[in-house]
Amino acid sequence: MYLAAGYTDLRRGIDGLATMIRFRFQLDPYDKNTLFLFCGKRTNRIKGLLWEGDGFLLLYKRLDNGAFSWPRSAEEALEISSEQYAMLMQGLEIIPKHPIRPNNQRTSENRRRSIKRSRKSGFWLARYLL
Incomplete structure (x- = not known):
């Protein structure tokens, strides 16, 4: 195909x-x-x-x-x-827009930074997924 x-x-x-x-x-x-x-x-x-x-x-x-x-x-x-x-x-993405990077035990500092970025960009739901 x-x-x-x-x-x-x-x-x-x-x-x-x-x-x-x-x-x-x-x-x-x-x-x-x-x-x-x-x-x-x-x-x-x-x-x-x-x-x-x-x-x-x-x-x-x-x-x-x-x-x-x-x-x-x-x-x-x-x-x-x-x-x-x-x-x-089914309407799903077959090619990811952003490559998936390996996640090596995120620290709480990294977690706080990603929450701030997600709030800044308007993705407030992201903080509940962390």
Whole structure:
């Protein structure tokens, strides 16, 4: 499964998406059982393209409520697992915005500093999670 990060013009059909896969991402759209996912500027809609061996299957999903959490930063195709796909369909982040750093027994001073930062930035609930 591949996810096209960034915006995609969802007016494109099968041929337009297959061309984008081949020339923009240098991937083979004819890879059997490989799903390519695209999201437009409206994050409640996605398209998928799948080669089944005898033809393409074009998928379209529109959420009534909510939005997909779609990575917008890079103009590349990201390979995702089936677990990440399930998370994406549930509206969860599949690529963390901030890397997780190891937590080596925080001292009370570090804890106080992070509480102050969280209050300053408006995340008052963070102090209850520490």
